[in-house]
Amino acid sequence: DGKVTFEDVHFAYDSNRPILKGVSFEVPAGKTVAIVGPSGAGKSTISRLLFRFYDIQEGAIRIDGQDIRDVTQESLRAAIGMVPQDTVLFNDTIAYNIRYGRPSASEEEVAQAADLAQIGDFIARLPDGYKTMVGERGLKLSGGEKQRVAIARTILKAPPILMLDEATSALDTSTEQEIQASLDLVSRGRTTLVIAHRLSTVISADEIIVLQDGRIAERGRHSDLLAAR
Ligand code: ADP
Ligand code: ADP
Numbered sequence: 001d002g003k004v005t006f007e008d009v010h011f012a013y014d015s016n017r018p019i020l021k022g023v024s025f026e027v028p029a030g031k032t033v034a035i036v037g038p039s040g041a042g043k044s045t046i047s048r049l050l051f052r053f054y055d056i057q058e059g060a061i062r063i064d065g066q067d068i069r070d071v072t073q074e075s076l077r078a079a080i081g082m083v084p085q086d087t088v089l090f091n092d093t094i095a096y097n098i099r100y101g102r103p104s105a106s107e108e109e110v111a112q113a114a115d116l117a118q119i120g121d122f123i124a125r126l127p128d129g130y131k132t133m134v135g136e137r138g139l140k141l142s143g144g145e146k147q148r149v150a151i152a153r154t155i156l157k158a159p160p161i162l163m164l165d166e167a168t169s170a171l172d173t174s175t176e177q178e179i180q181a182s183l184d185l186v187s188r189g190r191t192t193l194v195i196a197h198r199l200s201t202v203i204s205a206d207e208i209i210v211l212q213d214g215r216i217a218e219r220g221r222h223s224d225l226l227a228a229r
Helices: 043-050 073-079 094-099 107-116 143-157 173-187 222-227
Strands: 004-011 020-027 032-036 058-063 080-083 161-165 191-195 207-212 215-220
Touching: 004 043, 020 032, 020 043, 020 058, 020 191, 020 207, 020 215, 032 043, 043 161, 043 191, 073 080, 080 143, 094 107, 094 143, 107 143, 143 173, 161 173, 207 222, 215 222
Parallel strands: 032 191, 032 207, 080 161, 161 191
Antiparallel strands: 004 020, 004 058, 207 215
């Protein structure tokens, strides 16, 4: 399960400037839907609304049919995993940072998640810029490695719903391809909503929704959208 439904969602941060003007879509359980569109179209707003950082003015957002206004913020946070664009790390070991995804996890589970995210070699190290009392030097993490920490955290958390926010946009092409492969691994079988800038990063999505000025301008599979151009 983990089906996500947006039903005729209207939303404005401030009442005289609507941001979403009747947006409807569904992410069937286990499928991947990508939201693309120009900057300012309202893509990130959709992710904030799913976490209920703001309440909508009209329409409904549902998880498995249940209106999220009837769900506590805590259960939303438990149900939805997020791999953000830029991961902020705690001043502690990489292992600690991964375990944050599920504090009850065993050492072995943390190590497995790190291996899957291809950062198994340095989980005992600290992020760059941090020092322990005994003076251990920090490890310089690239943007891609930081993202791998977020991926390992999410693998460990294993949420039914996954939200990827332009998760590879800050990386160079070869790193982006590697990370994309790890993200595909994490999203397999999971209800996934991807916020993306480019069509090329969401080729395998089950549906792509093109958001423009707060409305759905086009929708379809990658090949359909290319054919329409
Ligand atoms: P996108 O992710 O597609 O670039 P956003 O959802 O971030 O777009 O933003 C959509 C619109 O909402 C933009 O015009 C943006 O300036 C506005 N906006 C975003 N966050 C806020 C906020 N907290 N308060 C008021 N306006 C906001
Ligand atoms: P956890 O659920 O592991 O305790 P956090 O406390 O960091 O993780 O956040 C709870 C959930 O909300 C996570 O899935 C996280 O990625 C997401 N989240 C936190 N901050 C933001 C944000 N600014 N925008 C969207 N999602 C966020």
